Amino acid sequence: MSLDPTLRQRLHYLATVLYWLNLVFVPMALMAPAIAWVAEKRPLPLLRWIAAAAAVLPFDTSVSVMAATPPAGKQAPGWYRYKIGSIEITVATDGVARFKMAEDHVTNIKLDTVNAALAEVFMEKDMMTTPYNPIAINTGSKLAVIDTGTGESNFKKSAGVGGQFVTNLTAAGIDRGAVDTVIISHYHGDHINGLLMDDNSLTYPNAEILVPTIEHAFWMGDGEMNRASPGRMQTNFKNVRRVFNSEVMKRVKTYEWDKEVIPGVTAKGTPGHTPGHTSFVIASGPDSVYVQSDVTHVPFLFVRHPDWHAFYDQDGAKAEATRRMVYEMLVVEKLRVQGFHYPFPSLAHVEKYGTGYREIPVIWDPSI
Numbered sequence: 001m002s003l004d005p006t007l008r009q010r011l012h013y014l015a016t017v018l019y020w021l022n023l024v025f026v027p028m029a030l031m032a033p034a035i036a037w038v039a040e041k042r043p044l045p046l047l048r049w050i051a052a053a054a055a056v057l058p059f060d061t062s063v064s065v066m067a068a069t070p071p072a073g074k075q076a077p078g079w080y081r082y083k084i085g086s087i088e089i090t091v092a093t094d095g096v097a098r099f100k101m102a103e104d105h106v107t108n109i110k111l112d113t114v115n116a117a118l119a120e121v122f123m124e125k126d127m128m129t130t131p132y133n134p135i136a137i138n139t140g141s142k143l144a145v146i147d148t149g150t151g152e153s154n155f156k157k158s159a160g161v162g163g164q165f166v167t168n169l170t171a172a173g174i175d176r177g178a179v180d181t182v183i184i185s186h187y188h189g190d191h192i193n194g195l196l197m198d199d200n201s202l203t204y205p206n207a208e209i210l211v212p213t214i215e216h217a218f219w220m221g222d223g224e225m226n227r228a229s230p231g232r233m234q235t236n237f238k239n240v241r242r243v244f245n246s247e248v249m250k251r252v253k254t255y256e257w258d259k260e261v262i263p264g265v266t267a268k269g270t271p272g273h274t275p276g277h278t279s280f281v282i283a284s285g286p287d288s289v290y291v292q293s294d295v296t297h298v299p300f301l302f303v304r305h306p307d308w309h310a311f312y313d314q315d316g317a318k319a320e321a322t323r324r325m326v327y328e329m330l331v332v333e334k335l336r337v338q339g340f341h342y343p344f345p346s347l348a349h350v351e352k353y354g355t356g357y358r359e360i361p362v363i364w365d366p367s368i
């Protein structure tokens with residue numbers, strides 16, 4: 001390669017300058033401590049100046065010009081927005097619960113097998129992480145929420161780990177006072193407790209509360225309550241009666257399966273988890289999403305293994321039959337699913353996998 005003479009001359013000049021600079025500054029940097037020491041002993045202004053200049057040379061790594069930023073120590077607000085046709089959906093997470101798994105958490109499967117499934121998805125063994133993800137729906141004429149999360153009292157009790165739905169709605173620009181409809185899928189505490197604030201006032205004071213007819217009849221029927229087995233079922237009945245106080249009851253209206261609850265949102269009977277457990281199809285134009293409520297609990301256990309019965313499935317066999325029917329339909333129709341207990345933002349596609357199914361979470365979309 002031949003260089004043009006002018007360029008060669010310039011490079012030669014540059015090399016010479018760098019050579020002389022090195023000859024002066026490198027020894028100066030190396031001598032900085034000695035110069036500083038001499039300057040201390042013999043306070044000559046010139047030496048002090050040289051010592052100060054040497055101290056800030058790039059060779060001296062002891063000088064930092066960057067200020068340290070303290071760690072934030074908290075998570076960002078959890079909400080995610082997408083559209084189905086002209087309907088805007090906001091997933092606002094209620095947070096999670098983490099607890100040690102009981103031996104019979106999955107009633108028909110040994111804990112060792114459950115732990116192996118947890119290991120497959122890099123989850124800690126013996127520990128259950130349950131996400132809660134209710135949604136808000138803006139249809140243009142209605143501002144509704146489907147399910148309410150665990151409520152403000154849990155926000156306080158869990159130091160903000162759970163019960164975040166309202167704070168995340170607010171972060172997403174949705175005022176709880178502006179919500180005109182609350183749609184309930186079923187009467188378990190993680191879906192209804194958020195109807196009340198910590199002081200038992202209404203979380204959504206301006207909303208109608210739409211509930212499934214069969215679910216309401218089951219939990220509010222005294223006969224069923226009297227027949228309930230001690231332990232979890234009786235506790236659930238007591239909780240339902242606590243939440244559905246007189247102020248809530250004034251606003252309750254029942255809805256039927258296979259009918260529109262509000263325009264664009266159709267109720268689908270998916271019993272088993274509870275007798276009146278309900279899912280929803282949200283549709284607008286050619287677009288739709290299946291809001292499965294608790295057809296499965298966490299997908300990494302119960303979508304992968306639809307035959308596993310969680311202890312909170314009131315009728316395990318019926319819940320399994322429903323699960324299989326719904327997931328076959330989701331696969332055939334290539335319908336996205338919004339799952340209350342899926343990891344946030346809990347929106348996924350579904351495909352067949354092994355002896356069950358698996359969820360493929362949607363890719364985060366910066367536009368809606």
Ligand SMILES: [Zn+2]
Nearest residue numbers: 188190191294
């Ligand atoms: Zn649930």
